[in-house]
Amino acid sequence: MKILVVDDEPDVRVLFEQRFRREIRSGEFAFSFAYSGEEALGFLRAHPSEVVLILSDINMPGMSGLELLRHVKSDPLPPPPPLVMMLTAYGDAATKQQAEQLGADDFLTKPVDFTALRDKLHAIENR
Amino acid sequence: MTTFLLRCGGGLALLLLLGLAAQAQPSPAAKAQFQRRLRAMHFGHRFWDAPPDSLRRVLATQRADTLRLQTLEHLQALYTSEAEDREALTLATKLRYPERVALRLTVSANQLARAQPPNLPAIRDTLQALVTQYDALGAVPLVRALANIRSVYDQQNQPEAKRAYFQQKLAYYQQHGPVENVAACYRFLGSYYDSRGDYNQAISYRLRAAELFRTFSEAWYYNEISVIGAEYAEWGNGARALPYLQQAASWPSSDASNERFLNRSIASIYLQQGRYPQAMRYATLALRARSPRDTVAAYERALGLVPLGAVLLAQGQAAAARPLLQQAQRLADSLHLPLYSGGGNFELPATWARYYAVTGDYARAEAAWLAAYRQARLEHREPLRLAYLHGLAEFYQQRGQPARAAPYALAALGLADTLNAAQTATRVAQYELAQADRAQQARMARLRQQQTQAATQSRRQRRALLWVSGGVFVLLLLATGAFYAFLRSQRLARLVTAQKQDLQTQRDQLDTSLTELRQTQAQLIQKEKMASLGELTAGIAHEIQNPLNFVNNFADVSAELVNELHAAQAAGDAAEVAALAGDLAQNLSKIHQHGQRASSIVRGMLEHSRASTGERQPVEVNALCSEYLRLAYHGLRAKDKDFNATLETDLAPGLPPVNGVPGDLGRVLLNLFTNAFYAVQQRQLAGEPGYVPRVAVATQQLGEQVEICVSDNGTGIPDSAKAKIFQPFFTTKPTGEGTGLGLSLSYDIITQGHGGALTVESQPGVGTTFRITLPK
Numbered sequence: 001m002k003i004l005v006v007d008d009e010p011d012v013r014v015l016f017e018q019r020f021r022r023e024i025r026s027g028e029f030a031f032s033f034a035y036s037g038e039e040a041l042g043f044l045r046a047h048p049s050e051v052v053l054i055l056s057d058i059n060m061p062g063m064s065g066l067e068l069l070r071h072v073k074s075d076p077l078p079p080p081p082p083l084v085m086m087l088t089a090y091g092d093a094a095t096k097q098q099a100e101q102l103g104a105d106d107f108l109t110k111p112v113d114f115t116a117l118r119d120k121l122h123a124i125e126n127r
Numbered sequence: 128m129t130t131f132l133l134r135c136g137g138g139l140a141l142l143l144l145l146g147l148a149a150q151a152q153p154s155p156a157a158k159a160q161f162q163r164r165l166r167a168m169h170f171g172h173r174f175w176d177a178p179p180d181s182l183r184r185v186l187a188t189q190r191a192d193t194l195r196l197q198t199l200e201h202l203q204a205l206y207t208s209e210a211e212d213r214e215a216l217t218l219a220t221k222l223r224y225p226e227r228v229a230l231r232l233t234v235s236a237n238q239l240a241r242a243q244p245p246n247l248p249a250i251r252d253t254l255q256a257l258v259t260q261y262d263a264l265g266a267v268p269l270v271r272a273l274a275n276i277r278s279v280y281d282q283q284n285q286p287e288a289k290r291a292y293f294q295q296k297l298a299y300y301q302q303h304g305p306v307e308n309v310a311a312c313y314r315f316l317g318s319y320y321d322s323r324g325d326y327n328q329a330i331s332y333r334l335r336a337a338e339l340f341r342t343f344s345e346a347w348y349y350n351e352i353s354v355i356g357a358e359y360a361e362w363g364n365g366a367r368a369l370p371y372l373q374q375a376a377s378w379p380s381s382d383a384s385n386e387r388f389l390n391r392s393i394a395s396i397y398l399q400q401g402r403y404p405q406a407m408r409y410a411t412l413a414l415r416a417r418s419p420r421d422t423v424a425a426y427e428r429a430l431g432l433v434p435l436g437a438v439l440l441a442q443g444q445a446a447a448a449r450p451l452l453q454q455a456q457r458l459a460d461s462l463h464l465p466l467y468s469g470g471g472n473f474e475l476p477a478t479w480a481r482y483y484a485v486t487g488d489y490a491r492a493e494a495a496w497l498a499a500y501r502q503a504r505l506e507h508r509e510p511l512r513l514a515y516l517h518g519l520a521e522f523y524q525q526r527g528q529p530a531r532a533a534p535y536a537l538a539a540l541g542l543a544d545t546l547n548a549a550q551t552a553t554r555v556a557q558y559e560l561a562q563a564d565r566a567q568q569a570r571m572a573r574l575r576q577q578q579t580q581a582a583t584q585s586r587r588q589r590r591a592l593l594w595v596s597g598g599v600f601v602l603l604l605l606a607t608g609a610f611y612a613f614l615r616s617q618r619l620a621r622l623v624t625a626q627k628q629d630l631q632t633q634r635d636q637l638d639t640s641l642t643e644l645r646q647t648q649a650q651l652i653q654k655e656k657m658a659s660l661g662e663l664t665a666g667i668a669h670e671i672q673n674p675l676n677f678v679n680n681f682a683d684v685s686a687e688l689v690n691e692l693h694a695a696q697a698a699g700d701a702a703e704v705a706a707l708a709g710d711l712a713q714n715l716s717k718i719h720q721h722g723q724r725a726s727s728i729v730r731g732m733l734e735h736s737r738a739s740t741g742e743r744q745p746v747e748v749n750a751l752c753s754e755y756l757r758l759a760y761h762g763l764r765a766k767d768k769d770f771n772a773t774l775e776t777d778l779a780p781g782l783p784p785v786n787g788v789p790g791d792l793g794r795v796l797l798n799l800f801t802n803a804f805y806a807v808q809q810r811q812l813a814g815e816p817g818y819v820p821r822v823a824v825a826t827q828q829l830g831e832q833v834e835i836c837v838s839d840n841g842t843g844i845p846d847s848a849k850a851k852i853f854q855p856f857f858t859t860k861p862t863g864e865g866t867g868l869g870l871s872l873s874y875d876i877i878t879q880g881h882g883g884a885l886t887v888e889s890q891p892g893v894g895t896t897f898r899i900t901l902p903k
Contacts, residue, residue: 011677015677015684018688059761062773111672111675111676112680
């Protein structure tokens with residue numbers, strides 16, 4: 001299962017690669033990383049129909065995670081449409097509601113609980 | 128020849144001693160033992176305000192070496208004779224206490240000081256070596272040793288070296304303690320600025336010293352308060368000086384001659400203010416012995432006679448003033464008194480000039496003015512020189528000689544400008560001075576209130592007596608009635624006095640309003656600082672959360688990796704073990720890196736909130752720009768989550784560091800960024816289709832200068848407002864949202880604090896660019 005992680009902090013890559021070490025080694029998950037909303041959109045266009053799930057931070061300079069979500073849900077991308085899970089440090093009700101209205105499939109607050117995230121990813125894979 | 132050899136020998140011995148001292152680092156055990164004894168000494172009011180005589184009485188009864196040494200070391204903190212220093216050394220050597228090295232240096236400093244002429248560099252080296260020795264042992268209060276070092280610097284006439292030394296020691300003691308040494312460093316830095324005539328900085332430092340002294344010694348606290356009063360007086364700010372001087376004079380344990388000094392200063396201020404009865408009262412007090420055992424020294428008599436004579440003269444009693452001035456002159460001639468000494472100003476020549484002018488002896492008046500001026504110039508007393516230039520100009524003007532008055536008037540203008548320029552250079556420091564001063568005044572007011580309460584209580588006890596006195600008073604009133612007819616003839620004279628008093632009351636009211644205005648200004652400035660701190664807090668919380676998440680996450684994942692590593696080791700998989708160890712090492716460096724990131728943010732926040740010390744240091748402009756851009760952005764984002772903007776940074780690589788105050792420059796940048804975000808937000812709220820908010824910061828090197836450009840594509844500034852934006856209290860924000868001081872403070876910080884420039888270009892509906900240029 002291919003997962004695209006979008007966050008402006010570069011160290012997120014090292015962290016994910018170690019946290020999902022076993023899954024990556026067994027070929028269960030494959031992670032790609034983008035460091036801005038714009039880069040993520042470019043990646044999706046360059047790798048059509050590959051990404052199953054997008055994990056995106058909301059608060060990024062330039063295109064925010066919410067804008068990326070709007071693009072993913074409304075732009076004509078090749079099928080199947082990827083699932084989008086939003087991650088944010090501002091876990092307030094208003095932001096959550098806005099993300100849901102834009103069609104987010106899930107909403108997680110930072111700091112990320114990796115055990116819970118792993119369970120969610122396995123659930124999606126076995127769906 | 129013999130002397131020469133002896134000197135050489137002495138020098139060599141000293142070199143050896145200093146060399147040994149430098150090598151002799153105390154062992155950890157010796158240090159622990161010393162610190163245990165240090166803790167037992169309980170430095171506090173009882174320690175520092177102990178009378179040396181009572182300590183000597185205790186010493187006379189002590190036989191045990193350890194006890195005697197402890198008392199001697201207590202005495203050393205206050206005052207010791209050479210014999211006492213030698214005994215302390217003998218005892219410490221016998222007991223093999225680690226401070227014996229420092230005590231040996233104390234004794235050799237004493238010996239060096241006795242030589243004629245004294246070898247000042249050697250004395251200073253020795254004293255500084257002994258301070259270093261004690262510092263290595265622990266946080267030892269060294270106020271006396273530091274005071275001796277200061278006085279050697281003063282005798283050597285090396286003010287810059289003195290400043291450098293005490294600034295370095297201040298930084299050290301601020302980190303390692305003790306507070307006594309911090310206070311001493313503040314005091315000596317104050318004396319440096321005092322000698323330069325920079326009263327602004329001098330008083331700032333002394334207020335800080337007083338604040339610390341207050342916590343452990345009454346004597347030093349009141350001493351500092353009286354110096355602050357004296358400096359305000361010299362600065363020409365009598366109204367500010369009075370509360371300090373009066374508070375210091377009212378301290379019951381003050382030294383008698385210091386009390387006379389304070390009374391002289393108070394008398395001179397009242398004289399300047401034209402409040403003659405008060406001036407008279409204090410001038411008389413300044414000449415009085417406090418008790419039968421107390422004697423007024425000849426120089427104090429000379430210094431005290433002048434204000435008394437001047438008051439009489441000002442009240443039109445020249446004949447009564449004459450014998451006082453003559454007496455002062457006789458004393459001055461035999462003592463060779465300068466215009467200014469530790470006892471304050473001695474304005475005899477100028478007072479003679481006024482006396483001769485009043486009595487019509489103009490030739491002598493002119494000669495006396497010229498002599499006064501020459502003397503002030505010779506002694507580099509700028510405030511007196513200015514006063515005498517005014518005196519000369521006025522004298523010639525009144526004599527109908529405008530041509531001779533003109534050059535003195537011009538010289539006075541020039542000197543006043545120079546003095547003012549020196550003061551405005553430190554205007555930013557002045558804000559802080561005003562705040563510290565206000566806090567100190569409030570504290571003194573509370574002290575006075577306590578004294579008043581005590582007085583009320585004793586009054587109550589005397590009430591019965593007062594009733595009797597009241598009866599006597601009624602009788603007196605009846606007698607007064609009988610004299611009424613006689614007094615009527617003097618009504619006219621009283622009317623004039625009443626008018627005079629009215630004028631004085633009006634002047635006092637003006638003074639009060641001015642003081643209140645200054646206070647309000649200081650409060651507003653504080654408010655502006657707090658407002659910008661509020662803007663920062665939300666941004667900082669977000670900025671710190673991110674690195675902390677990384678620290679936690681990398682720590683967690685490392686724990687997992689360690690388990691896997693154990694498993695791989697048990698399975699004998701060497702390649703996996705190596706890979707896991709590599710990952711662990713990487714994680715540790717990530718944890719460290721993100722921890723550093725968090726602490727640098729906290730440091731930045733502290734720098735912003737701390738009262739600026741005005742200390743310059745090399746500043747990396749690019750790092751400062753990107754840090755504050757992020758902080759301002761996240762600060763706004765935390766308040767308004769819908770807000771988003773494109774941030775552009777174009778930072779010139781290899782920019783040289785700028786010599787500046789990082790906290791102050793950060794405040795300016797934060798202010799400019801916050802304004803830029805506000806402007807783009809306003810334009811976005813207007814609902815323009817296709818509008819993308821953009822805030823940019825760019826840096827570049829322009830010859831010997833560094834330029835920072837903060838630009839936005841916000842609402843822009845209309846031409847009508849452009850001229851006013853750097854004025855204090857000008858704001859376009861709705862009432863309550865801005866103090867209107869942000870840009871004006873920024874402007875002061877850049878132009879006056881850093882010798883740079885802050886300019887603005889703006890087009891309404893297009894955007895705004897602020898340009899800072901700073902010299903390298």
